[in-house]
Amino acid sequence: MGRVRLPNPPDFAGCPAARLDRIPAPFAQLPFVHPQTEPASTEDAAVLRLAPAMQLLAQSGRELPDRRSVTPVVWMQAVIDALCELSSRDPLTGLANRRQFETALASEIDRVARAGEPALVLMIDIDHFKKVNDTHGHSAGDLVLKGVAQALHDCIRPMDTVARFGGEEFAMILPNCPPSFGSTVAERVRMKVQNRAVAISPGQQVHVTVSIGGAFAPQWVRSSAPLWIERADQQLYRAKAEGRNRACLEQPTVSLVSAEEKGLLFGTSQFAELE
């Protein structure tokens, strides 16, 4: 929490809450902790201006423990956790938001670079989404976004990340997804969306499709988030250009060593000389 420690604190020891009105305006916004005294957690919590945070949390439907039944620290931690959770989610779809996606992507890049494990990023865009908005209105558009988000969420493993990237574009990070599985995974995502009917009003359903672009992390090589996303985006453009409702994956560089070469490398009896 943003506790303020002044270099030359005025002598407010023992009565932080009562004297707050005398603190110059910028500091009155923040809890004040006297450096010489132990943090008096009850009093600190009492001076926090939590109304906007509480309103945000109430609006998002997040529940906090009863303030009277837990210690102030436990309660504050619950508030902070709920705010963190709130700031990492897309409010409409409940998926990870772009901020959370970028954090997850950065850690995946670290892992891939050092461990040399495969990983796939998918960029997913709803086809002709503007038409949905124009024909059925924006609230129908929102329902479609939610429906697609749910379909995407149903496709992933616990270790995967699915995020709303922006507008009608979504993104997925699939750690440990080898190139041989990539197209099957992308195709499953595409089918899942295609087969899902979204109810936009009683008795009215729409079906939408998605175009998907995918790129694998180059093994052993540290990529950067913008480059990786750009490579997946290029495949997404390709999927759009080739007629939409399809998945295009960047072809990973094929093994530079053929089976025959491997056969010769390991197959002869030269190693037997060592025995």
Added chain:
Amino acid sequence: MSSTEVRRARIMALTSGKGGVGKTFLSANLAAALARRGKKVLVLDADLGLANLDVVLNLHPKITLHDVFTGKCHLEDAILPAPGGFSVLLAGSGLVEYSRLTPEVREQLQRIIDTLAPRFDHILLDTGAGISDVVLYAVSLADDVLVLATPEPTSMTDAYATIKVLATQQQRRAIRLVVNQVGRIGEGKVIRNQLQLVVDKFVVPMLPEGGAAPALELIGEVPLDPAVREAVQKRQLLVEMLPGSAAAQAVEAIAAKIAP
């Protein structure tokens, strides 16, 4: 060397294909061994973004290549003295965005090497794992290339893939080989012969008409030696901490071949 002749370091790139075969270990210890032979040595961490050299050498750099690239610092300030009597230029993990070779990175690396070459006898380029464009570019800046492999099949396969790319894309005709973690004496030679056999059969036909076969020169084999692990764990140079160990002697022998 006559006094009028301008000194220019011999630049050698160390590469491996697969990661985790001891490339940074060899760079650091070979540099120390060369320094013990009276040479001025610089190790340039060309493993852009995956700098491990600082860990091996127990250095905590405040200034890295990243700061030089972004113009925050002078090149001079980024050259650090390393234990072992040589100099290092570390990439620093801030270099992630350079893992793809932009013309700018290309130019910067070239400029750095041109600036430093007259001041050293040897520059070792510790390249990244894999065969990325950055690794290939770093190798292309070098006079000599050393491929490091272990007897493990994946390492041998990746070493072969590296040799193949170097021969076909960079027309390398001489490639040095060091086999690390050998179980018994002579294993390195067997691996070298085996690699040469596959190169002659599969790589030579890919070369342009009349292209000479790339020759693999085994310049050393480093035995599997518990002393290596001991030194790495203590973050010390093997050639300094346990100079009598079999692995340290093997590294010294490689240095003797490079700088007779």
